[in-house]
């Protein structure tokens with residue numbers, strides 16, 4: 167049985183009196199992709215940062231596989247994310263960058279890092295500095311970084327940015343494979359097609375409130 171789960175309970179967040187999230191609650195279970203849509207500045211990234219433990223909520227809680235973020239643990243244990251620009255070292259190769267990031271947790275070896283690069287269509291042998299990577303290559307590297315440690319929960323904030331048509335197709339396939347492996351994927355995107363094709367449940371954030379917009383049949387049963 168897949169008991170991978172993420173619970174967001176009554177999360178509120180304001181910045182200097184401006185309410186960004188108001189009593190946001192939802193539950194995610196493994197093997198599903200959850201879309202989060204909303205206008206620019208509606209709070210999608212703030213919600214994702216709170217789930218990742220990068221920002222603290224003013225009230226409410228986030229529980230990832232039984233552990234409360236900010237109480238039991240600082241960051242969810244098995245979570246991979248792309249949120250804004252990862253801090254790559256520009257004057258190193260893609261492989262060196264990922265090996266450096268992998269050394270922080272030290273749970274995967276070099277071969278797993280290389281596998282993640284190949285999966286997203288990058289050559290681990292490419293010695294080019296990340297500074298010289300195209301936008302799409304940087305995006306692929308960010309996705310490799312997010313998935314290389316085999317996380318249970320994957321947070322993707324606009325993961326298709328800068329990707330060409332083939333890149334988008336590749337990533338859609340990868341995300342669906344990860345979903346079928348039992349991962350929880352949260353996806354924020356302004357691209358309707360990605361949301362419609364990939365997501366099982368779609369939430370909208372508007373005026374700080376999260377509302378369920380769409381649910382697929384299998385989730386309703």
Ligand SMILES: Nc1ncnc2c1ncn2[C@@H]1O[C@H](COP(=O)(O)OP(=O)(O)OP(=O)(O)O)[C@@H](O)[C@H]1O
Nearest residue numbers: 181182186204205206207208209210211212213354
């Ligand atoms: N660290 C911060 N300090 C102050 N205000 C912040 C901070 N982070 C986010 N905000 C504000 O919170 C609101 C929501 O921002 P957020 O980045 O979550 O929007 P978004 O829905 O991800 O937008 P986009 O679609 O443009 O990516 C914005 O008004 C933003 O200015």
